[in-house]
Amino acid sequence: MIVAKTFKWEAAHKIHWYEGKVSTFRIKMRQEQTPFIARHPIFKHPLPEGHRFPMLKYELLPEKLLLEGVITKSDFFTPEPLHRKFLKGIHDADYVEKLFSLSLEQDEIRRIGLPLSEALMDRELTIACGTVKAAKAALKRGIGFNIAGGTHHAGTNWGEGFCLLNDQAVAAGYLLNQIGLKRILIIDLDVHQGNGTADIFKNEDRVFTFSMHGENNFPFKKERSDWDVGLPDETGGAEYLQVLAKKLNELYTRSRPDFVFYQAGADVLETDKLGRLNLSIEDCRQRDMLVFQFCKKWQLPVQVSMGGGYSANIKDIVQAHSNTYKAGISALLK
Numbered sequence: 001m002i003v004a005k006t007f008k009w010e011a012a013h014k015i016h017w018y019e020g021k022v023s024t025f026r027i028k029m030r031q032e033q034t035p036f037i038a039r040h041p042i043f044k045h046p047l048p049e050g051h052r053f054p055m056l057k058y059e060l061l062p063e064k065l066l067l068e069g070v071i072t073k074s075d076f077f078t079p080e081p082l083h084r085k086f087l088k089g090i091h092d093a094d095y096v097e098k099l100f101s102l103s104l105e106q107d108e109i110r111r112i113g114l115p116l117s118e119a120l121m122d123r124e125l126t127i128a129c130g131t132v133k134a135a136k137a138a139l140k141r142g143i144g145f146n147i148a149g150g151t152h153h154a155g156t157n158w159g160e161g162f163c164l165l166n167d168q169a170v171a172a173g174y175l176l177n178q179i180g181l182k183r184i185l186i187i188d189l190d191v192h193q194g195n196g197t198a199d200i201f202k203n204e205d206r207v208f209t210f211s212m213h214g215e216n217n218f219p220f221k222k223e224r225s226d227w228d229v230g231l232p233d234e235t236g237g238a239e240y241l242q243v244l245a246k247k248l249n250e251l252y253t254r255s256r257p258d259f260v261f262y263q264a265g266a267d268v269l270e271t272d273k274l275g276r277l278n279l280s281i282e283d284c285r286q287r288d289m290l291v292f293q294f295c296k297k298w299q300l301p302v303q304v305s306m307g308g309g310y311s312a313n314i315k316d317i318v319q320a321h322s323n324t325y326k327a328g329i330s331a332l333l334k
Helices: 002-019 024-031 057-067 093-100 106-112 118-141 167-179 195-200 237-255 281-297 314-332
Strands: 143-146 184-188 207-214 227-231 259-263 302-305
Touching: 057 314, 093 118, 118 143, 118 167, 118 259, 118 302, 143 314, 167 184, 167 195, 167 259, 167 302, 184 237, 195 207, 207 237, 227 237, 237 281, 259 281, 281 302, 281 314, 302 314
Parallel strands: 143 302, 184 207, 184 259, 207 227, 259 302
Antiparallel strands: none
């Protein structure tokens, strides 16, 4: 709580500078267009004291973006819980039933790492709806965000690593089956492999999964994405960015997508307790710019979910996430 108060104090003292710099014309234009950022109080779910998942970031991130004038309140929309019918074809029906009846076995709950409750399940459906609607907004505006999401460890019939329902996989299924898109690319740059996403789409030719992650990091049993790039521990920013730029140069030819989902984990930071890579906040920002420049080059709408981040100082996590918004908005906002 002391960290949160300090963060808010610093942000509050920056607002005077930003108020003088933000274009009134740009704000008016945004108010006339589709909201493109999913936000809901339910995203900040109460957890037992001492739990390592930083739920506070879901409150601090939108506050920071508003205080710095990056966005306005009219850019947000409030998602509702997604109808469970849209989980069909993504998650196994028996797994979904066990989740919502709160009847998972204890070892399955431990694998997820969050205490099951009806409130948690409402949260998961709301996150999934947020990503679906942000993807639909991206079709109109070029980019859409979810303040939460990036739950890429949830597979066909399991939850894992704080992930219960795979929000971007659900949204990809929605775009394919409800909107009629033909080909989707998922770019996963969380430090942990997108094993759940790889599992869900392993037999789906319409979705190309790309995961660039720490090879020796969780999950220790990897699934097979369409293209996996595993990096050694202690990989620094210069090498990371060089590898990513090279892979992105090949990625369009290999995937030929109509739409991109971007999982923008902040756990690649050198300050991350679970990361094992050595990227600075500036390296992380440049990573985001490479992805958004790729989307701009090929005129691809993109939905962005935030993914993981476990730095000891929550300001590092929020700064990295807010930089993702700034990079995406400056590169792609229509």
